[in-house]
Amino acid sequence: MEHEMRAEYEEGVTSDAGAPVKVWHMVRREGIKALCGRMLEPSAVTQSADTWGTPEGEPFCFLCGAIYLREVP
């Protein structure tokens, strides 16, 4: 299954490009629902799942990380 990372922002912050990311979540391709169950903005920034585990992917949702590990062979 294909995944990508999608940003969550602080409450009240619009998902403009360049807005500070509160935490990264993992979603299934093109999705807006994180693996942990949180609904994310369709306009939120995304990045490749390959970024997971690198500094650019921090901070990352702990729960999404745990579920992602189980979904990826």
Ligand SMILES: [Zn+2]
């Ligand atoms: Zn999450």
